[in-house]
Every structure is written in structure tokens, then in C-alpha cells.
Amino acid sequence: MAENNQRLRLAMLGGGDGALIGGVHRIAARMDDRYELVAGVFAPDPAANRQFARTLGLAEERVYADYQTLLQAEAERPDGAEVVAIATPNHLHFPMALAALQAGLHVVCEKPMTLTVEEAEALARAAGESDREFLLMHNYVGYPLVQHAREMVASGQIGKLISVQVEYVQEWLTEEPAADNKQAAWRLDPEKAGAAGCLGDIGTHAFHLARFITGEPVSAVSADLVSHVPGRVLDDNVQALLRFEGGARGSLWASQTAPGHENALRIRVIGDKASLHWQQEAPNELLYAPLNAPAQRITRRDDLLGNAVGRSIRIPGGHPEGYLEAFANLYQALADRVRSGQSVAWLPGVEAGVEGMRFVEAALQSSQADGRWTAIRPVDTAAGRR
Structure with a gap:
């Protein structure tokens, strides 16, 4: 495959105000100028979500109420997100990662990957059926x-x-x-x-x-x-x-x-x-x-x-x-x-x-x-x- 240095368009789930790991992900993604944060859902509270997104300089129309809406909307955009970073509490890893793979996005996921072995095995099957990359953040x-x-x-x-x-x-x-x-x-x-x-x-x-x-x-x-x-x-x-x-x-x-x-x-x-x-x-x-x-x-x-x-x-x-x-x-x-x-x-x-x-x-x-x-x-x- 030919070399392509175009930035990957990144969406983030979680990692809002007061979350250490979200800031670490954003800094790490920017360090080699390989990613651009374009969309996100950073907090369950709508006002806190929008306010935090403004501090990051995101366009308002790309700050979503929930991850389902984000995945659907970004899939419909010609400039939609290509990678999603999941920086939420553990219980959200599995449904978010599964939905992101099914929507055709590459996934970066915090550990532990899921709550149970059964969820982990189901996610492995989904990743195996997908042509997308899955990165588990054992940093x-x-x-x-x-x-x-x-x-x-x-x-x-x-x-x-x-x-x-x-x-x-x-x-x-x-x-x-x-x-x-x-x-x-x-x-x-x-x-x-x-x-x-x-x-x-x-x-x-x-x-x-x-x-x-x-x-x-x-x-x-x-x-x-x-x-x-x-x-x-x-x-x-x-x-x-x-x-x-x-x-x-x-x-x-x-x-x-x-x-x-x-x-x-x-x-x-x-x-x-x-x-x-x-x-x-x-x-x-x-x-x-x-x-x-x-x-x-x-x-x-x-x-x-x-x-x-x-x-x-x-x-x-x-x-x-x-x-x-x-x-x-x-x-x-x-x-x-x-x-x-x-x-x-x-x-x-x-x-x-x-x-x-x-x-x-x-x-x-x-x-x-x-x-x-x-x-x-x-x-x-x-x-x-x-």
C-alpha cells in the first residue's frame, strides 16, 4: 500500500472535563501530527458536553448527544471520522466498540476491553469479521x-x-x-x-x-x-x-x-x-x-x-x-x-x-x-x- 500521510479523522467518546485519560489520548494523537479530532461525545450531560467541546474548538454540529448519533452522522459525511477513541468507564467499552466496528470505523479502546469474557469474545468475532483495525490501549x-x-x-x-x-x-x-x-x-x-x-x-x-x-x-x-x-x-x-x-x-x-x-x-x-x-x-x-x-x-x-x-x-x-x-x-x-x-x-x-x-x-x-x-x-x- 502506498504511503499516505494525510491526517486520520478522529472522534472521541468520553474523556471530558476532569477525565485524565481523555486528555492523554488527545495529546498522544496530536504528537506526531497524524490525527485531527473532528467529532465527539464527551459527557452524558448535554450542556457539559457542548461546553467541553467548545474548549477543544470543535464545530457545534459535530458534537453529538450520544455515540449512536455520532456513528450514524459521521458515516454519512464525506469527511466523517475514520477512527474512534473510547475513553469511558469500562461498562461502555463493549457496546461502543462493537457499534463502531459495525459502522466501519477503526477503534482505539481503553482497557480492560470489556466487562466479561463473553463480551470480549463477541467483540473479537466482530473485529475478525471487520476490515477495521482494533487497538487496545496497553500504553x-x-x-x-x-x-x-x-x-x-x-x-x-x-x-x-x-x-x-x-x-x-x-x-x-x-x-x-x-x-x-x-x-x-x-x-x-x-x-x-x-x-x-x-x-x-x-x-x-x-x-x-x-x-x-x-x-x-x-x-x-x-x-x-x-x-x-x-x-x-x-x-x-x-x-x-x-x-x-x-x-x-x-x-x-x-x-x-x-x-x-x-x-x-x-x-x-x-x-x-x-x-x-x-x-x-x-x-x-x-x-x-x-x-x-x-x-x-x-x-x-x-x-x-x-x-x-x-x-x-x-x-x-x-x-x-x-x-x-x-x-x-x-x-x-x-x-x-x-x-x-x-x-x-x-x-x-x-x-x-x-x-x-x-x-x-x-x-x-x-x-x-x-x-x-x-x-x-x-x-x-x-x-x-x-
Whole structure:
């Protein structure tokens, strides 16, 4: 397919006033000048929706009352939206993504992809029947050194995989949040967040990071989910043991009640020849420690990391890049696929969403059975990235 650098026309669902992730999506989409925001539904309240859209400079006729109206109207326009970004609470992901695929739009969807495994599998079928792209926003795989770690594991530089330790811990829900905290309110509501709290919100990120870097499916989980705040319905702390298909063992800790930890995502991947250590709060460094040899600090330099990873780097080594750039790398890779047909094997798709929900389902079942080892059904990825 010929190169085409024309901006993709982007619509957004959710992500209005007070929503952190909506602003992150908009910044990331603009970073490489590959998208133009043309339409949206940002809030359920009509007045708040229109007011927020005015702050973004959108034309009034392209600010819609609901997502159904947006999809229908944009499909009828010759300059209608081509991609829709879904930045809403979890319970809206499935109906919005399904409708967008059926309307012929490419989809960028926040995680977890759906509330249930059944919804995830139905969405996977719809994506498979569509010729549209589906991007699940596991943004942490956008970091260049995460991609480089994946390449090191795949090329055999750490040897046979022995163990994986991954953790994602935060402190922000250690106490009962204020009543007007919108971000906390829906995450603690099972009607909007689903059956998993911390597990679905950040545990899925930790799970996907381990799966992404190692390249190995997780076959079984033994999990213990608890809520430390009295009266809280959903889990806010998760401890889990993992069994990988190739025989490696792992552990996963996700918590939103860990005082002193702001956004501590880190992973250790250990083989019989070397180990790797990466942490999101220092994302421009990867520690490579070979057996019986000095450890090496690998930094984010495009002249050292290879062409594929180097494409995710915008500024010279030593100049810090971070969270927004990682998001932008996923948007850039999606634009490459849509406009020029470039293959981007690492880009998380709908199968990652199915795998994540099967992990959540198995972890919940395991915890309810006092940590009993519970199998995770494998995902068939033979049909491709979608």
C-alpha cells in the first residue's frame, strides 16, 4: 500500500472535563501530527458536553448527544471520522466498540476491553469479521525499552525463561476517596467497572506487560484478591502466582492501597543466562544483568536499539521521554497500519483484550476458591493481530 500521510479523522467518546485519560489520548494523537479530532461525545450531560467541546474548538454540529448519533452522522459525511477513541468507564467499552466496528470505523479502546469474557469474545468475532483495525490501549508497551526487552528475550539473550516478577502498585485508594472524585467513583462501582477493581484497572496492565515482554502465554493462576478499605465491594489489592506455558513461574502484585507508591509499575524477567529489570518511573533505562558478568545499563538511544524500536524515539538519548510519548507510539503505529499498511506486530489488539479478560476471570475464580490453581484458556491468534 502506498504511503499516505494525510491526517486520520478522529472522534472521541468520553474523556471530558476532569477525565485524565481523555486528555492523554488527545495529546498522544496530536504528537506526531497524524490525527485531527473532528467529532465527539464527551459527557452524558448535554450542556457539559457542548461546553467541553467548545474548549477543544470543535464545530457545534459535530458534537453529538450520544455515540449512536455520532456513528450514524459521521458515516454519512464525506469527511466523517475514520477512527474512534473510547475513553469511558469500562461498562461502555463493549457496546461502543462493537457499534463502531459495525459502522466501519477503526477503534482505539481503553482497557480492560470489556466487562466479561463473553463480551470480549463477541467483540473479537466482530473485529475478525471487520476490515477495521482494533487497538487496545496497553500504553506501557509503547516505551522503547519495553520493546527492546521483548526483542532481547525473543533473540535468546537471557536464555531459557525461568521466572517473572511484575508489580503495579499505587497509593491513591488507600483511604476512602472524596464523594466528588469522579475517577474513583466509577472504578469502585461494579456496575461500571465490572467484577474486578484493582485487578481490572491496573492488574491487567501488569499481566499484559509480562505477557508482552516474555512472549509466553500464562497457562494458570493462583490469586488472592482483597479489599483493605471497610465497605469497599471491589478488590484493591491482588497477589497472584503465575504459571507460564513454557514452564517458567511468576508472581504478580497489583495494589491501589500501597502508601508511598505513586505509580510503581516494574518487571523483572529472569532467564538461565541473564535477567532484565525495567520500571515505568525510570522508563529510559533497562538493566541487563548477565550471569557471572557485570550488569549493563541500557539507555534509550535510537542508534543502539535498532530500526524497529528506534521509530518509537523522538529525541536524542539523555533527553527524557515518558508516559505521553508511550501513548503516542501506539497512535503512531496505528496510523502507519491504516494509512500505509505497515505491519506492527507488537501493537496490542483485540486478542490481547480477550486474553486479559480470561486472566481476570481465572483470577477471580481462583481467589473465590481460596487460591486454587485455575487454568487460563488460551487465545487463538492464528487469524492475525486483530
